[in-house]
Amino acid sequence: MNPRTKNWLTAYVVSAVIFAVLDVAWILLVANPLYQNQIGGLLAPKANLAGAVLFYVIFVAGMVHYGVRPNTPDASVRQRVTGAALFGFFTYATWALTGFAVLKDFPALVAVTDILWGAAACSIVTWATAALLRRRLARPAAA
Known part of the structure; x- marks a missing residue:
């Protein structure tokens, strides 16, 4: 497996675990x-389930691609988290x-809460993934 693919898959697995734990708690x-209630x-x-x-x-x-960006060593944590928040x-x-x-009677409260959660969850997961993989993310992957 080439290093770029390995970097991406590692970031994917770490992000998936963090997001699963965070999202289960949120849910x-x-x-x-x-x-x-709403x-x-x-x-x-x-x-x-499917x-x-x-x-x-x-x-x-998507979060790994637009936020973590495991094969973009020059991206700062701020750039990664901003990309994730936007995603x-x-x-x-x-x-x-x-x-x-x-949808009939779909409340604005649910819409706003979900939007804020999406931005926050992606930011948190990307920040945590970047922190855990900081050495791997800071060096270029061999082609």
Whole structure:
């Protein structure tokens, strides 16, 4: 495996683990109670596992690409976190504002909370991944 691919996959795995822990805490402590209270009638009785897994696989790839950027050694932590915050903002805004626009009684509180969470979660995960992999991210990967 070439070093660039290894760097990317390492960053992906680290980001995925951090995001999974962070997002489970978020879902259990904030999102579930908020969703039950605000949009309980829209929720399925049980989450679609395939849809959830696909979301996490794709979303973490985007976070690594636009935030962590494991093969861009000259990127500062600030640039990485800013890229991640923007990725989280735009992706979560797409979901939340679409729901707000087309679903009956979709509350602005849920939309705003989700958008803020997307930006914050991506920022935190990218910062933590960059901190854990700082030596690996600071050197160029051999081609």
